[in-house]
Amino acid sequence: MKLESLPNELLLDLFKYFSTVQLLRSFNDLNSRFNNLLFHDFRDYHLDFRSISRDNFKILCQQYLPVIIDQVSSLRLANDDDDSPQQIDLFFSHVSSTDDNADYDLQILLNEAHCLYSLEITSWPSSLIPLVKNTSKSVRRLDLRQLTICHQQDSNSSSRTQNYRKFGCSRLGIQCEILRIATESEADILALVDTMTNIRVLYTTCTSDIWKYADNVSSSKKFEFIELLKSSLPSTSIITRVSGLYGFLQLWFR
Template identity: 35%
Template sequence: MEYKSTYAQDDDYDSYDCVKHLHYNSDSSTALPFLYFRNIRYLEYLPIYQENLCPNIRTDLLTSFFVYLYDFAFKYQVQVLIDRSPLLYSLQLRTDRNPLSLFDEFTSKSIRQLDLHSPHACWNEQYCTTFSHTSLGLQCEVLTIAVENRTAILCLVNSMKNLRALTVFSRDDPWKMKLDYEQFPLEEDMHIKWLQRQLPSTCTISRVKSLPNKIRLWIQ
């Protein structure tokens, strides 16, 4: 377990109200019987054992949740935590397998931002279409993801009715290995030019300067 606090004398208190960021795995629960976290805004969670998040950790103020789910058998714990977090806006999910099956079961009334980018899970058009009809896919406004090809990008934009911003890595992008985007003029970026031809002019498309192998789309 790791946590960040802004209070100099936290060691003198059982309740760590100044802690806003917490990294937690199931193995941490033995260290928490007398520690209370009531103001967590950001939580990193690695479920190792099939037990729910320690009740000493309050999540009613949680807005951002990062989970590494290496075993889908632990998906129940993730949903329980989501249910305990009425203000949760952002969910980042990392897994060694394609997480699409999880979204048939994960539900939340508050989540609007999803980060599903993983080198192990580049989604094709069928996956994108299926995801867009799930509960979280229907309400998602901000999405980060990796796809097999640029046609899958069109599928996401056209089928996710509430999507406003999309950051995407496309496996068929010929510029995906370029490290310094500034060296290459925009007119040579055929991947973006193709997307511009296929999408409405109200859609703004550009490279992410810090990560030029990703494309960002603003959808109006």
């Protein structure tokens, strides 16, 4: 049986087993039917830029991303990948037409990602927080584990916590259901929970959670921070330490 004899529904299911680079390089420009499937009907592109070659990264960002951006369901970028260092900076430069207009182009790009459900960007500059906070109405899963929401001038705890509250009240914060983020105190965690009205799961590593920093902390201290949080959260909340992720807490809300 020839591949082209398959119905469109089966071809679209088949596309899910390819990486985005493989998919576009294998089927793009074979004929008008495949082009229509790729750039119109397929709505489940997952852009994971980890361990991608620089050439493929550039081709995908410049040639294909503007065409498929409204069909992308997940986007994953990191500056600390061994094979693709400074990936976020490269991404911003590739999707922007000029350096002077970079923020404007990035805002347009993300606003056009109508199907974007999952967004993971680690080690990004704090100057981009306002852009991403107010973009994409569809994002439900957000990974900002290495993002520092606070600015350097925020020296006191109340100012830092207020920044977390502002993030929780942003469009992205309100719609988010699953969040992974670093915090500095229990007040920051409570500010997020209080303002993120749709949050279901929160993963966080908190600076004031002393148990994660020392192996010799007594077992009684292991749950002290958790009990502190529980006293201020709804009784239906479940808080556990994440196995395999040192220092991470997992908070479930029902």
